[in-house]
Amino acid sequence: AQKITQTQPGMFVQEKEAVTLDCTYDTSDQSYGLFWYKQPSSGEMIFLIYQGSYDEQNATEGRYSLNFQKARKSANLVISASQLGDSAMYFCAMREGLGGSQGNLIFGKGTKLSVKP
Amino acid sequence: GAVVSQHPSWVICKSGTSVKIECRSLDFQATTMFWYRQFPKQSLMLMATSNEGSKATYEQGVEKDKFLINHASLTLSTLTVTSAHPEDSSFYICSARQSHSNQPQHFGDGTRLSIL
Numbered sequence: 129a130q131k132i133t134q135t136q137p138g139m140f141v142q143e144k145e146a147v148t149l150d151c152t153y154d155t156s157d158q159s160y161g162l163f164w165y166k167q168p169s170s171g172e173m174i175f176l177i178y179q180g181s182y183d184e185q186n187a188t189e190g191r192y193s194l195n196f197q198k199a200r201k202s203a204n205l206v207i208s209a210s211q212l213g214d215s216a217m218y219f220c221a222m223r224e225g226l227g228g229s230q231g232n233l234i235f236g237k238g239t240k241l242s243v244k245p
Numbered sequence: 246g247a248v249v250s251q252h253p254s255w256v257i258c259k260s261g262t263s264v265k266i267e268c269r270s271l272d273f274q275a276t277t278m279f280w281y282r283q284f285p286k287q288s289l290m291l292m293a294t295s296n297e298g299s300k301a302t303y304e305q306g307v308e309k310d311k312f313l314i315n316h317a318s319l320t321l322s323t324l325t326v327t328s329a330h331p332e333d334s335s336f337y338i339c340s341a342r343q344s345h346s347n348q349p350q351h352f353g354d355g356t357r358l359s360i361l
Contacts, residue, residue, distance in 0.1 A: 161349075163350075165352075171336060171354065172355060173338060173352035174352075175352075178349050223350075232279055232291050233279070233289075233291070233340070233350055235288045235289045237287070237288045
């Protein structure tokens, strides 16, 4: 079974509008971390936002916010006021276990976001 | 923020050549680094976990004799693709995170490897 599921292979959004990228996860661990990364066509992976399983508040970083619904095991990324430069692949990832563990990242298949002018 | 440097960014070489890729954490110590492989339009797949001062942990299906990993210091891990063949052509990307931390993994810029 997939640990991280991103059901949207591709998304279009109009410039200046908000967009939500879906991510659901599957784990039996009580402690885990959820991450979103952006990968432009140049290939580098850019860290966007982090949500710990014990964090009660939804994480926010500038125009990025994470809609964390623990009971539903979802961690959707919301990008507000989309910009042309937001066009990229977006990956949701999970790290199981405590911070002190090695805990490699498990990635979803990604969502390709295209921002239209 | 934390910076991870990966070198080279692009390699084109003949079949049978061995290629070494370096991954350096520039401003923090990383006891653990990770090596991923990404095929076009696919997600990142973990190849191995590189541990400073000990042997790397390889994921199932990854040949450890083919992909040699050396984590000689707290800031450097290397991946050597030995006797590379065209099917090894891919995008290889490393990541590192600070020791015993909930900090996110920081990625290098990746290496595009093309074997002719």
